[in-house]
Amino acid sequence: MTISSAARAPRKSVAFKSPRLPRWRSPLHGSDLGWAIAFVVPYAVLFAAFVIYPMAYGLWMGSDPALYTALLADPRYLRAAINTIAFVGLAVNGQMVLALLLSGFFARRRWWIKALLIVYVLPWALPAVPAYLSFHWMLVAYPQGLIDNLITALFGFEGPFWFNHGWLALGCDIVADVWKWMPLWTLIFLGGRMAIPQDLYDAADVDGASPFRRFAHITLPLLAGLYVVSTLIATIWSFGDYAPVLFISAGTPAFESEVVSTLGFHYALDFANPELGVAAGLSVMPLLIPVVILLILRLKAVEVQL
């Protein structure tokens, strides 16, 4: 902040008019304005046709207050709402914290760590449906599932029925979600770490700083902005993520591990009540919209800073 504002100050004081360089400064005019508008038109059309219209339609579908009283009267919905908060909170924070710590591990310069990174990003490149189906088959009960077989082989007792208990089933979905998305954030944090000037760490070494203090006083403050933006994006994505619940626990037992988005599907498809399904999805908006606004403000602040 201080550096960039210092760099900015002299530019402002040099207020002479540059001899008409054909720079793109707003306001654009003439053919440039035409080009710029033509370049934005595809996205504007896409946005109007596939964001504004469906959103308006969705809000209209879910506008009847009776839908929400029906939701609140449904214990399945209440459980799904709590599950959604648990899923988003645990999966997002879990993958973010682990990714931040592991990015430090992967920043070490060893050939075998570089090779390991190639394997480590595999879950991210693996499509969701096959990956989560594999999780499902790994966790089905003894004697079929690999995990329970491993538990029996290693410890001699039978593993639990993973999908027989709501919280256990949801926990499996959360672990799978962390497994799938942690590599992406690790790569992003790794990129962030690589951009930190090495002199800062050298100076800390001269001062005799411990690894923990180097992390707490150099890495953490410099990655904080990236961490916040990444966490906000991950939170937004997680609210709409149905795949782990749909393919791993499938909501078992008896709707106890559903999240709001999968329960919305059941309302819309199995119970032939699309309005209620939309209302279930819209009910997370009070949580989701502040996150979106925070992200937009954060990006705006970053731009001012740059």
Added chain:
Amino acid sequence: MSTAAAALEPDLRARVRRRRFLVEAGSLVLGAAILIWSLVPVYNMFLVALDPGGHNEFSYEIWPSQPTLGVFADLWNADDEDVRDIWPAFGNSIYIGVMVMAFTVLIASLASFAVGRMRLAKDWSLSGVALLTYAIPASTLIIPFLRIMHIYGLTDNLWAVIAAEVTFATPYAILVLQHYAKLIPSELDDAARIDGASAMQVYLRIYMPLMAPALAAVGTYALLFAWNDYFYQYMLLLSEKHTTVAMALEQFFDDDDAPWNYMMAIAILYSLPPIAIFYGLRRFMASGLTLGGVRG
């Protein structure tokens, strides 16, 4: 003083050596844990696919005693009624994935060029508007989408899925492109402008080549997005000839009598294209993934 230092030295050296050993041992243990964590579900896919039992006859073990690649040969010959339609489904999935990739890159790069480089508006206004896409969960918007695609005449049309997936992939693409574009000095644009280049030429000759790492990252992201999706395909595509692989996998999942080794074999084949593209472009896009680096 000097004798004291000399006496301390072996002790200190031993301590440093011990600490270094502990760090190395610790990272090896961590590395092994990461390897197992990353690969167990992948291993499980092969375990199921290579199981000779076939239709519902499980011989689940930790290590396959009689692994067979027969299931892949069966898929190739498509002599089983369960898998006869899988190759057209692959065609549909690839078509959707490639189109989502191309259109996300094209639309996002054009918009972020106009706003970020030509300064049609403030940078954050574009990403801000784009991020509003996420204000309602994508999984909820599918229900109004279904009706709107009907109004647009895109019922049971692959382009309905392409449009929906491009819609949800583009905001993040714009975010990444705008951050990366800040690394490219605007003087390059100015120089080209002085030489009389039109906006289109600057976009094609300067912006696109210099943005290549970010475009690779965004394209891979869009492809993975299309490959990860299941529900938009399931909801918007109705007829059998428009079935995608993700939908076919889900049908296996729903059907208690389905041959699970075929399902996992298809799952493995379905995983190959994004993995190939991801690792092919990995070096290229590493710098495109940084999301603005530390300056955030």
